[in-house]
Amino acid sequence: xxxKINALIAEVDGLTASGSEEIEALRIKFLSKxxxxxxxxxxxxxxPAEEKHIVGxxxxxxxxxAQEKINTLKEATLNKVDNEEFIDLTRTxxxxxVGTRHPISIIKREICDIFARLGYSIAEGPEIEDDWxxxxxxxxxxxHPARDMxxxxxxxxxxxxxxxxxxxxxxTRIMENNQPPIRIICPGRVYRNEAISYRAHCFxxxxxALYVDKDVSFADxxxxxxxxSREMFGQDTKIRLRPSFFPFTEPSAxxxxxxxxxxxxxxxxxxxxxWVEILGCGMVxxxxxxxxxxxxKVYSGFALGMGIERITNLxxxxxxxxxxxxxxxxxxxxxxxxx
Ligand code: DAH
Numbered sequence: 001x002x003x004k005i006n007a008l009i010a011e012v013d014g015l016t017a018s019g020s021e022e023i024e025a026l027r028i029k030f031l032s033k034x035x036x037x038x039x040x041x042x043x044x045x046x047x048p049a050e051e052k053h054i055v056g057x058x059x060x061x062x063x064x065x066a067q068e069k070i071n072t073l074k075e076a077t078l079n080k081v082d083n084e085e086f087i088d089l090t091r092t093x094x095x096x097x098v099g100t101r102h103p104i105s106i107i108k109r110e111i112c113d114i115f116a117r118l119g120y121s122i123a124e125g126p127e128i129e130d131d132w133x134x135x136x137x138x139x140x141x142x143x144h145p146a147r148d149m150x151x152x153x154x155x156x157x158x159x160x161x162x163x164x165x166x167x168x169x170x171x172t173r174i175m176e177n178n179q180p181p182i183r184i185i186c187p188g189r190v191y192r193n194e195a196i197s198y199r200a201h202c203f204x205x206x207x208x209a210l211y212v213d214k215d216v217s218f219a220d221x222x223x224x225x226x227x228x229s230r231e232m233f234g235q236d237t238k239i240r241l242r243p244s245f246f247p248f249t250e251p252s253a254x255x256x257x258x259x260x261x262x263x264x265x266x267x268x269x270x271x272x273x274x275w276v277e278i279l280g281c282g283m284v285x286x287x288x289x290x291x292x293x294x295x296x297k298v299y300s301g302f303a304l305g306m307g308i309e310r311i312t313n314l315x316x317x318x319x320x321x322x323x324x325x326x327x328x329x330x331x332x333x334x335x336x337x338x339x
């Protein structure tokens with residue numbers, strides 16, 4: 001019997017298995033009730049008393065060894081499954097997130113689309129501009145505060161090159177090189193020397209519109225503004241024009257729309273006035289036309305300019321301007337469903 005046990009110990013030592021089924025088969029062969037070790041336990045009863053001590057020791061050694069070996073084999077296959085083979089093909093994949101349009105781009109596109117439907121085409125100009133296009137051609141007086149370093153970022157020492165403070169500079173660029181009819185919409189970034197806060201930034205975005213032709217009147221401007229406002233903010237929107245001043249338009253006006261949050265009844269957003277200001281506009285000053293070699297006795301025109309951030313705030317109630325340039329993904333993802 002002792003030889004039999006020793007042979008089995010040697011066998012157990014050399015056991016290998018390549019999967020859980022094989023291990024289970026070994027467990028049944030060695031350790032189950034009907035296994036070889038149990039059979040030996042039964043035989044043990046008939047072992048002569050003087051041999052019982054030594055045979056018993058060997059038998060226990062065999063039992064422990066078999067148990068240990070099978071446990072080791074089990075552990076080895078478990079690790080293997082974890083590291084190499086375990087790919088759960090039934091799992092759903094992670095949703096694939098595409099990027100979103102920036103809210104400023106969404107609104108810019110919406111504004112340009114409305115004017116495109118009225119026959120305007122998009123025109124763009126440089127952000128680094130000269131004094132002529134930003135100020136002088138647009139009838140700014142020599143001592144206008146916008147020409148001050150406090151308000152404008154100048155680039156060159158002679159102070160002729162600067163970062164444009166408004167997109168009105170594109171008006172000049174287009175009128176210098178084209179004769180009427182001119183119908184353009186000019187979106188772009190502008191810069192001003194402002195301290196950054198929740199309501200001001202050193203750069204922001206504007207859209208400028210310019211229409212020059214024979215017999216263009218203030219009534220045309222008003223109708224265009226009304227149509228634009230209704231398309232942008234809803235068909236119930238009302239507009240009102242207040243007299244104002246800009247060097248490049250005469251007469252000039254600022255336009256308010258009925259507050260799109262309270263419908264004009266009055267709320268904290270419109271400071272309980274029922275109106276919110278959205279743009280500046282007016283009839284192109286004859287001096288500006290002449291500066292661009294357009295005959296002001298034959299042609300007239302209107303221009304308007306608005307801040308895209310302002311319109312975006314009205315649409316989406318973004319209270320802090322700085323959010324637009326911080327690239328916080330939690331802010332930007334809120335516009336996933338917008339166009
Ligand atoms: N350029 C002006 C500004 O930055 C906005 C503006 C006002 C543009 C009146 C216009 C206009 O074309 O007619 O505040």
